[in-house]
Amino acid sequence: MTFGQGFVFIHRQSWTFLLACPLIALIPIVAEFVQHVVEMRAGMYAGPEGARAAEMDPGRMAFGFVKTLAICLIAYPATRFYASGGNAAIARRLDPRAVRLFAVVFALQTLLSALGLFAFGGAIAVGFFVFTLVFMPLLSRFVAAAPLGAWIGPPASIRQMAPQLPWAIAFNVIAILPLMALHYALGIGAVFAPGDAAKWALLVLDSLVVGWLAAALVAVTWVMAVRKDPPPELTIRA
16 A cells, blocks of 8 residues: 555544534544533633643643543544444454453553653753654554454564554554644634634534544554555454
């Protein structure tokens, strides 16, 4: 899979997943919207000063963590959707072994999210971000295999993905930029929008974008995992 093919895949297939599994898609959408409600009450969208004052609001941070977990949670059905060529029934199926293995991945992602949000600040936070930017592509096969009921341990995933690391890092950053830019633009727009009606319209739209972004992030991991010489574990049968 070329860079361009991967780029098209993540945007097209993530959108297809949202349409095929709308109730699942609501998980990150609702989490993002609830966070926006908390942010509005904290005055984050009252203007630039309000945005700065509410940036570290405890409620905002707490619901930001919940939103991160919601995004991580849909990796189970979304990965199964991509691996099955778009089979919504397989995506929704709760396979016991797959659920157990995914719980390990989910726990790791929860730990990393908690550390990034609450444990580090300043230069350490920047360093931790760079670390995850490099480390997570190396674990892409570990992350992608679990929802399929297969185990590719972290050491094996790192060995397999290391030769592809430069490509994977570049793809991990660039492929998601359009949706990330739209997400931040809508948030900034809500800060400066005149009147609550305009602010809420932008925030509702942003919540929908985050739902698409969540599915796209899973697709990025999937593309990194399978683009070159994918192991047989990264398959799923009906």
